[in-house]
Amino acid sequence: MATSEEVARLAGVSRATVSRVLNGSPRISEEARRRVYEAIEALGYEPDIVAQSLVRQRSRTLALGLFDESNGLSLTQLGLTAHYFYIDMLRYIEQEAMAQGYDLLLPSRPKGTYPENYIRSLRIRRVAGAVMLAVGVEDPRVHALLQAGIPTVFLDTMGLGSSAVYVRSDHLDGARQVTEHLLSLGHRRIAFLPGPAGNMVAMERLLGGQQAMAQAGIAVDPGLIFSSGWNVEEAYQAVCHLLEQRRDWTALVAGSDLMALGALRALHERGLRVPDDVSLTGFDDVVLSQYMTPPLTTVRQDRARMGKEAVQRLVALIEGKEHVAPLIVPTQLVVRASTAPVRPQV
Amino acid sequence: MATSEEVARLAGVSRATVSRVLNGSPRISEEARRRVYEAIEALGYEPDIVAQSLVRQRSRTLALGLFDESNGLSLTQLGLTAHYFYIDMLRYIEQEAMAQGYDLLLPSRPKGTYPENYIRSLRIRRVAGAVMLAVGVEDPRVHALLQAGIPTVFLDTMGLGSSAVYVRSDHLDGARQVTEHLLSLGHRRIAFLPGPAGNMVAMERLLGGQQAMAQAGIAVDPGLIFSSGWNVEEAYQAVCHLLEQRRDWTALVAGSDLMALGALRALHERGLRVPDDVSLTGFDDVVLSQYMTPPLTTVRQDRARMGKEAVQRLVALIEGKEHVAPLIVPTQLVVRASTAPVRPQV
DNA sequence: CTGAAAGCGCTTACAG
DNA sequence: CTGAAAGCGCTTACAG
Helix, strand or coil, X not given: CCCHHHHHXXXXXXXXXXXXXXXXXXXXXXXXXXXXXXXXXXXXXXXXXXXXXXXHCCCXXXXXXXXXXXXXXXXXXXXXXXXXXXXXXXXXXXXXXXXXXXEEEECCCCCCCXXXXXXXXXXXXXXXXXXXXXXXXXXXXXXXXXXXXXXXXXXXXXXXXXXXXXXXXCHHHHHHHHHXXXXXCCCCCEEEEXXXXXXXXXXHHHHHHHHHHHHCXXXXXXXXXXXXXXXXXXXXXXXXXXXXXXXXXXXXXXXXHHHHHHHHHHHHHCCCCCCCCCEEECCECCHHHHHCCCCCEEEEECHHHXXXXXXXXXXXXXXXXXXXXXXXXXXXXXXXXXXXXXXXXX | CCCHHHHHHHHCCCHHHHHHHHCCCCCCCHHHHHHHHHHHHHHCCCCCHHHHXXXXXXXXXXXXXXCCHHHCCHHHHHXXXXXXXXXXXXXXXXXXXXHCCCEEEECCCCCCCHHHHHHHHHHHCCCCEEEEECXXXXXXXXXXXXXXXXXXXXXXXXXXXXXXXEEEECHHHHHHHHHHHHHHCCCCCEEEEEECCCCXXXXXXXXXXXXXXHHCCCCCCHHHEEECCCCHHHHHHHHHHHHHHCCCCCEEEECCHHHHHHHHHHHHHCCCCCCCCCEEXXXXXXXXXXXXXXXXXXXXXXXXXXXXXXHHHHHHHHCCCCCCCCEEECEEEECCCCCCCCCCCC
């Protein structure tokens, strides 16, 4: 690997000049610029990123913090069905990071006491900022990041501070839309499986459903609200449980597409047909939802916009911009074949 | 952030001594060691990783190269159904990388001519090595990495050199197992949908099936071999196509679980029931396969072992070990409900 | 066993 | 406009 020293020598200038040319310094003679570029070309030179990071006191690297650390490593959780939605968002984060010239880093897990060491691990790597995806508000990193003043963008989590913003979907409105859709099909006795109890996102998705029901003058039956983890398995079991207790409902609003998949299996096992006997809806619009049998009616989250805007906001924070505003991204109902008009009472 | 300078001052020693203590140098007095550790503790010191990387001429970072660059960025492809299998393997790669104290890096995409710039981008970041997952042999990075002598481990791709090894599944044997299973159920007219034409892995999976058939004294009908991309959609279409032409087969061996999902949909649309009318098998054993309707008979790849051994081998290469051997990991048949004895001829 | 010094490859005031 | 020098925070021969 050539160094700036060699480039300077070949171009007949100093290392300072080479550096200035590369960093777009204003006062450089055309002659010098030309010679430097020729030398760079001839030597195939590219500045050492590590050396740059050291002297600039900051790398062009964004730390990726995915999911709750308490539940294990980042990528580890990517494989959990509970997180399928985020797999797809990562691509947009990567895309925009690349566009802005930032590397993405999964820092080796720090040992020892948690929040302090996490911050320190980012500091000693000189990361420019952090993208936190689907970490719970109670995750110790949230507070630590806000406190440390490390530029951070939170996805879904509502972290906010002088150096942090969030980007999230309008979960409530999405839930309202899908519930209104069911109401318009004549469903009145609707069961809800919004997600984990106490989880903010699950709560909003439930609330949206309740609002739609209220607007139609219908009260949600508390006995038809079940909570479970975000994954297939727990949703499956929750629906099995529900089915053992009651069958007097005609539609089920699941908190995610993968939960709907679990529900689908439970319904299927009991000989209930979707949408003939029960209408079923999901949330997220993961790729798979159109390959379920039947294809799933769901709510699309605009991952592309979320990922892109998240990185753009993070870069703004890194560059010291003020008043970087959080963003709520609209959601959209996607009607497929898992919902149908309620059957006339027999 | 405290520096080694401050630690040295507080401990009353030189920076050299601080460094030696931290790097486990043999000849250090107990007294010095103790004082240094006290100072480290008091200041919450941890060495600057960037500075270390610069002076050591190598970072503790592994570059992650996922999938074919020609088709876009890395994480971008993670969301493609064709790659669902790898999502799960990443976790084991991460796990072992962390265990060995390495960060994982997704380098910002280099612009310009391809193979040279890719190598350069790794060099200027001083990455210690590279994990290449599911890149095609024709991917320009493969040859460039081998040539450049950067420690590399290839997953699936059979890259091999003085500084590179590979780890892959025994695809052939897996395909043989699953085909033998179908044969033992009485199936004789078996259709194969192994994957993309010309793809090495797809070829092995087909070959395994053919071998099993041959051993049973049955020739594979060339008209029952169809190729398609690894994703749900293309598999779906290939099977639609197949169904339009012929229905004289009783089992379908798909090249992956997601392809089986596409097949399932095609079969379902034509009113064919699995496994009553057609037995169907997949490959990979992704999480979802047990949630398909019916749960899928498939071949399990040992991702845990693959990911772990891959990183261990890479670290061995980085540390200059010689004779690091490639690894073929055994595969295993997993029987679920999508296969059944062939129905007596009507 | 330990310190002073050099050096990793850059950038950036400071002069001129 | 441009160069010499200092410095980013470490590590590692070289002496002693």
